[in-house]
Amino acid sequence: MRHTLPLLLCAAILGGCSSTPSDPSGIWINQAAINAAAKDGKLRESLLAYGPNLEWQIDQKTGEAHYSNGFELGEGRLAAQEDGAWRVDFYGDYHEELEVDGPELVQKASENLPEQRFVHPDKSPVDGAPPGSAFEHALYTAYLGGTWKIVDGQGQGALVKFNPDGSLEGFPGADRYALCLAGDCAAMSGENDSIWLQNGNQGAAWIFVHDGDELEILEARNRAHIDEMPEYSPGKRAWLLERD
Structure with a gap:
């Protein structure tokens, strides 16, 4: 009994820590779409296969989350979930769920969209660059470099x-x-x-x-x-x- 209580306390602490969401802050790009385009040369086909979202910009401290699909910019509010994931709420009662999985940001599958995975770019855009610039920079380098x-x-x-x-x-x-x-x-x-x-x-x-x-x-x-x-x-x- 002397050793049981500390073990239970440790398990409770570890269990609580495991459900704490990892910070998703930063810029994330759809590297799978870039790799497919660079390999096969078919740009639109690759974007359709691995899109539609091409980049996420997230700031956990301010609760802001933006995505770019190469044409539109979505602006949402970020909120932590009990299961360790994050929910991004957009205008019009629309939302997406995100989760940090090691070096990747996972946009979970929904009724309308498949699962998508994103990684941090090798090179971040300059300050003040419009959303989507990191993806474009990486794409242009791989595709037409x-x-x-x-x-x-x-x-x-x-x-x-x-x-x-x-x-x-x-x-x-x-x-x-x-x-x-x-x-x-x-x-x-x-x-x-x-x-x-x-x-x-x-x-x-x-x-x-x-x-x-x-x-x-x-x-x-x-x-x-x-x-x-x-x-x-x-x-x-x-x-x-x-x-x-």
């Missing part, structure tokens, strides 16, 4: 770099780019992957095909009427790039 050579099209022979911050080096007639992740640009491109190329204040959408170390950029032909939302389909090839 390195040096590309224009082997066909205007500027043939030039070396091109798609920088993680969306800036573009060596590409004729463009100094910035953005990959279409979700939203209107995805609806307009249908099953095709699209990229926005911009020079100064002028830009346009292009269809692209990413196949290993080849990147084919095609004209985006609009099949819609003038009073309708654009409906793009692949047109004539404008550039073919190969990664060194």
Whole structure:
């Protein structure tokens, strides 16, 4: 009996500690979607398979939780649950449940969404960067990183770099780019992957095909009427790039 009480007290203390939620604070990105896109080259298909959420930003001290799906930003309130998980309540009586599982943040499966897993990015965005920047930075690095050579099209022979911050080096007639992740640009491109190329204040959408170390950029032909939302389909090839 002399040893039983301390053992029971220890068990009670440990049991109480085990149900205390781990702090989910920080930035978390959907690395599985990035890995799939980098491996297979099919961006939209990978995002649909492993999305829809691409990034979480959580601050346990303030009770704030934000997610980005590449188009929309959700803002919710964070609350600890008795089972060690976290609940994020959004406007309109909508909520998500999160749990820290070792190095991963798990967004639990719900009636509408599958389970998703997130990890901390290797590199955090600069202060003041908009939500979703960490995911985009990691995606752009994995998907378009390195040096590309224009082997066909205007500027043939030039070396091109798609920088993680969306800036573009060596590409004729463009100094910035953005990959279409979700939203209107995805609806307009249908099953095709699209990229926005911009020079100064002028830009346009292009269809692209990413196949290993080849990147084919095609004209985006609009099949819609003038009073309708654009409906793009692949047109004539404008550039073919190969990664060194």
